[in-house]
Amino acid sequence: MSSISNNDAHERARKLIALAGPDALSASDRLSDQPLSNAWLAAHLATCASCRAFAENAAEMVRGLRTIPIAAERSLVSTTQIKVRRRALELQHHRERVWLVSISCAAVTLCALLSAAILWHGFEWLGSRAHLASSVWQVGFLVFCMMPALVAAILLLAKDRHLADHSGSYEG
């Protein structure tokens, strides 16, 4: 009678081990939905050497099977790390470029303001030397400042005219 109940107990223990997997021995809190079965299994394993051996074999087999996907995961992890690192470098380079461009813009603006101030004082000095009305040298300053834009506009217009003339001559 007692041997039959013992066989039942071994059967139950091995079923629990098979269902729980290798973590049943180490992490008992993972089976929170079966705390009573888990406690019973722990108590049985403490007293039964054959079931303990079964549990250890099962755990070892499952661990052996788990090394295969782990190897695949490692290569995936390394390629992901490489991609993340490359993306971080790209972002860093982009930030450096943006920084350089903003520094250049600030420098150009500062130079333009400085040269405008110097030119303003130069025109003021020339105006006072030539005894001109302030409105006259101020207009001169504005014309001088707009000169590059005016020259560029005239050149572009001339180029357009030139191209138009050329296409006209090809047509005619």
Ligand SMILES: [Zn+2]
């Ligand atoms: Zn047993």
